[in-house]
Amino acid sequence: MIHARRLTKTYADLRRGKFVAIDGVSFDAEPGQVYGLLGPNGAGKTTVLRILSTVLRPTEGTATVNGRDVVLEPEQVRRQIGFMSANTAVYDRMTAWEMVEYFGRLYGLADDALHARMEEIFTRLKMNDIRNRLGGKMSTGMKQKVSIARAIVHDPPVIIFDEATAGLDVLVARSLLQAVAELRDQGKCVIFSTHIMREAEKLCDRIAIMHRGTILAEGTLAELRARHREHDLEELFFQLISEHDARVPVLADE
């Protein structure tokens, strides 16, 4: 479903010269699977996902989503995905209903089908009481629900969650994780990035551990545990990262 091949993204950066945000990232994610990108802040997760959502263009490498190339056919790719991140906010001066309706129409849904779909989503996500509330007057949890509804309104085969639980309280985070699991059960290909071990452990079918722009290890949770002889994901994570930092010395000015 998603095939990323040697994705590289470099930025010109005053301080660090040519800053490599991600360096040769390759992975494959399949339908009916939650693919987890696990890594500390600044590991390059957001950059990878922004490339998949075609908001950024890779410096090198390619990625295809459902057979479409992210560089050459960005519009087609965007129709295949629902993208939700900590950076995709909701409009302050639009109600929940208007917001989801607007994006549904941008995805080209006909009004009848769209409204039926929206009723279904609003009921499933228990959003009927905030239908006519303006985005500016919503709590973080409400906004998050609107964002999910917005991302899945066109029933995309691929859904990308980038640090979606950041800043949420336990209850809201939990219901979001439930929503993600449901999407997987519907056969969607879900990509889920986080820096929280427990979420990855609970939810992800495959995990890629990212650090400093590269994938250090990749596999199912069981495979990772077996390969590195460490049951606890958090310990495993630290072990990988410290091994990597020992191999590649940290630049002096960082």
Place this chain on the structure above:
Amino acid sequence: MRGCPCWRTNDRVGFDLSADGLALVFFAGTISFRIAPMSWHNVKLIFFREVRDQLRDRRTLFMIAVLPLLLYPLLGMSFFQLSQFLHKNASHILVLAQGALPDAPALIEGQHFSPALFDTDDGRNLLEVQVLQFADRSKESRDLSAEEYAQQAVRLKVYDAVVLFPPDFVEKLARRRTNAGTEEQDKVPFPDIIHNSAQEKSQFAYIRVNEVMNRWMDLIGKESLERQHVSPESIRPFQIHSTDVADEGHKDAAIWSKILPFVLMIWALTGAFYPAVDLCAGEKERGTLETLLSSPARRSEIVCGKLLTVMTFSMATSLLNLTFMAVTGLFIIQQVGSAAHGALSLGPPPITSALWMLVALVPISAFFSALCLAVAAFARSTKEGQYYLMPLILIIMPLMVLPMTPGVELDLGKSLIPVTGVVLLLRAALEGNSVQAIPFIAPVTIVTLIACWLAIRWAVDQFNKESVLFREGERLDVGMWLRRLVRDREDTPSPAEAIFCGIMILTIKFILDLRFSAVQTGVLTFDTFTVMVLVLQLTAILTPALLMAVMLTGRPDRTLLLKWPRWLSLPAVVVLAVALNPLLGLLQKVVVALYPVTMLPELEQLTKAISSGTVWQGILLIAVVPAICEELAFRGFILSGLRRTGGKWRAIILTAIFFGVTHSIVQQSLLATLTGCVIGYIAIQTGSIVPCMLFHFTNNALTVALSSTTVDWNSISATASAWHCGWLATFAQEGWGLLFQIDKQGESEYTLIAQILGAVVAAALLYWLSRQRYVHTKEETHRETVRDLAAAEART
């Protein structure tokens, strides 16, 4: 495609503009600009959302609707208040006498000047007069002379003005009036009005007193004449009467036609700016931009939707402001007019003017909106966005003010200047000169459309740039930045470096030009000219380009196109330059007809200086040196950098514009820009700088040769026959007659045959060039692949 029912509902793609819709075709189809494919369905969606969003924003509503509603009545009110305030201020005048003051005719009566010197009592009351004999001055100022005393009184603001009468004024005046003294020493000494022009109040007092004194003098003259039984009318035996044939409506129109276009434009710009900032920088700030970017809407659709929104608000602001201003203005004019007994009567603007303004508002709003959008897209936050308003206004303002300058009329030259053309056309329409304006509608429309299109392209480009959309705050450290430039240099320069190089060249050249005109006095000699050309070419043009190529690029050879081309291209470009010469000559005539040369004396001096050297010296200076220096800079560094924007033609045209602007005479710049396009094309198609230099050389050398009288086909034919080359002699003579004719000024010019022949040969050679395989940059390849894929997608 499992689990994706939306696909079937998705075939509503709207119509595709790229296929054959809006394609502006330049240069006989060689360059075609196209607007990216887009779905109007999405544009409409985005447009309606943005409009609703703006209308829900209290600030926007306040700016466009409430503010003008309140602003103009308030302004009108304060105008009334202020004008009352101004009128009631009386000036305090001191009349400082040294001896007696003349009593007939009377100058002073009580605390004021004599009523005979005023038309109305109001005027008289505005001047409060105090008379002081210099002898009666206070003890502290005993040491001062009369002049010093008067000056101090004004400086210390005790009085607004002082009228100082000289000591023997009365006696001398009396003698002069009886014709007793006609000698030089009997001349009446002049009274002095001492005032301070740096102070407004004193200046006012001066103007008022001066008028009173003049009237008084006239009265004295009149009385003198009457005493001698001469009719005072003999001094002014008749009066001059003037008749104004303009009817009331046109007189009003003349005033309105100056004010309204300006107001319209200013508000169109302001009305576009604030929504644009909110729509771009505001969305970035609130984090909703990424949401929108990850939706299927194309960047071009997003820009178009936002552009239409900004345009709507720009037009609404402009119209609302005009309406409210007109209502308030008319009210004030009525009030003031009735008070001044119709002295300042101004009727309402003709009703047709509203229609004309609506027509003009649409393209102008579109242009301003696109500009604002591009600028606003660059800003990280609304706060940063607001900072860009001032520079934007500073750039656009001259274009709006130029048409308001007295004496500037609509002509073809000015109609080709963006914004200015529209304002002038609108003015002509408002003045009721629609018929005279008709021929200029086409050029103004074309120029405005091109300007709009370029601005829109700029906005779309801004939205396509990651560095613009995800700009992050970074601490600026100049040293670090310079080191980075050198450290991370790539094979060829970046577009930004190329543009910087162009601006550098222009700046250095500007400074050098200023220096030269300051240093150079008297006649321009050939030596000075030589120094000027060499210094300009070497320091202003060659040095920046070479330095930057060496320091900022990894492969200076590739940047400067230092490569040997296919040998066939060399004769090809020489022939091309020769073939294009007649056409350029024709174009030059057209350009000079459009924009008459104003710098004739300077040009003549230049021509004289050049012709004082030999032809070979002239060719070396005007053809060889610039061909090498300018080509390395423009087709070398700048074009290589600009090509990395991905658009081959965009790079060629931008480079050519830089090249054109480097030529200091406007008329020359236009031609140079066109020639620059051809050379740029040669550079890309051959991949080498050598043909560019050769073309440039041939072109300039021809100009020198043709302008100097030394090259003469007749003399060549004579030489040829002397060498016993009969055929060459015949050819030279025949060829001369076929290709050249003598124009009215006695200079040789190309015949029509030469021009047609040249066009055919040039077209063939350009076709040959277009068949050459050229090396694409990475960015160009990418753009072409995307376009091909999109076309394939559209077909299926």
